[in-house]
Amino acid sequence: MKTRSLLLSALTLSALATLAYAQTPALKKGLKITLLPKNINNPYNVIETSGGLEAGKEIGALVKVVGPSDAGASSQVSYINTAIAQKQDALVLAANDANALLPYLARAKASGMKIVTMDSDTAVSGRTLFINQANSEGIGRAQVQLVGKLIGYKGEIAVLSATPNATNQNTWIKWMQEELKLPRYKDMKLVKIAYGNDDDQKSFTEMQGLIQAYPNLKGVISPTTVGISAGARYLSTSPSKGKVALTGLGTPNQMRAFVKDGTVTAFQLWNPADVGYLATYAAAALVSGQITGKPGEKFKAGRLGEYTIGKDGEIIVGPPYTFDKANIDKFDF
Structure with missing residues (x-):
């Protein structure tokens, strides 16, 4: 009887785990995601958005990179408006100003677009998630x-x-x-x-x-x-x-x-490509309904593994790394 009871318990736990897994929706295919860095001719931003493009290929999303040639506070506005007009599913943004973009991001959110900031945040009201390189x-x-x-x-x-x-x-x-x-x-x-x-x-x-x-x-x-x-x-x-x-x-x-x-x-x-990569996975998870942006929610981000949403929707990639003569040749980015 004891063996039978243990077997039933194991089967019950297995069934619950299977049910929980089944209740987590898969990432949608063909999502339209716009990556909007501070400016497109900045070497850091090129690497950062390359990670987003990498993630897009992995999840079957249509990811594109657009942006201004300068990092002015208002330079990103036209690109946000274009994303709205093109009915993009998500916007991944490295903001040039914390507050100047808020009215335009409000319009984007009202259109149904999910907003994720990376690297440089807006005020919390401007987005659902913020992907921070490190604390x-x-x-x-x-x-x-x-x-x-x-x-x-x-x-x-x-x-x-x-x-x-x-x-x-x-x-x-x-x-x-x-x-x-x-x-x-x-x-x-x-x-x-x-x-x-x-x-x-x-x-x-x-x-x-x-x-x-x-x-x-x-x-x-x-x-x-x-x-x-x-x-x-x-x-x-x-x-x-x-x-x-x-x-x-x-x-x-x-x-x-x-x-x-x-x-x-x-x-x-840190590796800036990881920032764009994680931000794109987070955006896809939002659009697909895997997460809503509440603290404590978890999602998987490809090769980077599982992440947990923190306070105010912040997700931290990892700690900064110190490069010097002894280790710099081990890295290529």
Whole structure:
């Protein structure tokens, strides 16, 4: 009897598991998904959207990449309106401004489109999910921890950011400033936050200006792939090479030469392709009814595995990674 009871229990559990699985709808085929990065000529955004295209192929979705050539606050509006007119199932957006796009995103949502932000968020009301590269606090604090280590926790530092309105940049900078309040940084001082507007030449000029304006500068954090590579290009032929520590967020392929020639000792990032990949799977899961966006809901994202939706619809890809001369050749992106 005991054996029979155990067998019945096992069968019941198996049946319940099968029922639960059957109740999870499959991803719909042929979904129309628009990827809208900050700007299309930014190397980081190219890699990011490549992940979305990869995911689209895996799930049989019609994924396209559109976007402006500049990262202005209003530059993405026409592309949102076009997505509405084309009756796209989902929009995956890296927002240039947290609030400027809200009226247009409201129209998109009213049309039935699912909105997922990646990399740079809107206000919570503008979307259902936000795919964050890593915890914003962790990124900001890690940048200060790294530059502190590079300059021996002593001296003046500056930040070379993207645009003044970039949501992700401003959040990271806020946490950098919080980290700098800790006792270990008592001999370090943030003297300037400069903005290169995610433009290569502007960032190059701003880096030059920082070094000329602050002769005692010991370190620069540039938490933007455009900024750090442009800053490194200036620094590589400057008398300040080896004297000013430049770090931030960049891709290995951008930064490899600067690491190998000693311009940059170490920098950080995640794999941006994973951000676009996860965002596209999340959008497809929303449209297919696998998830609604509530905290605690889980879904599967191909090769990245299972993810859980957090507070305010945030989903974190993973922690930032530090690249240096010892490991940079292991990566190709």
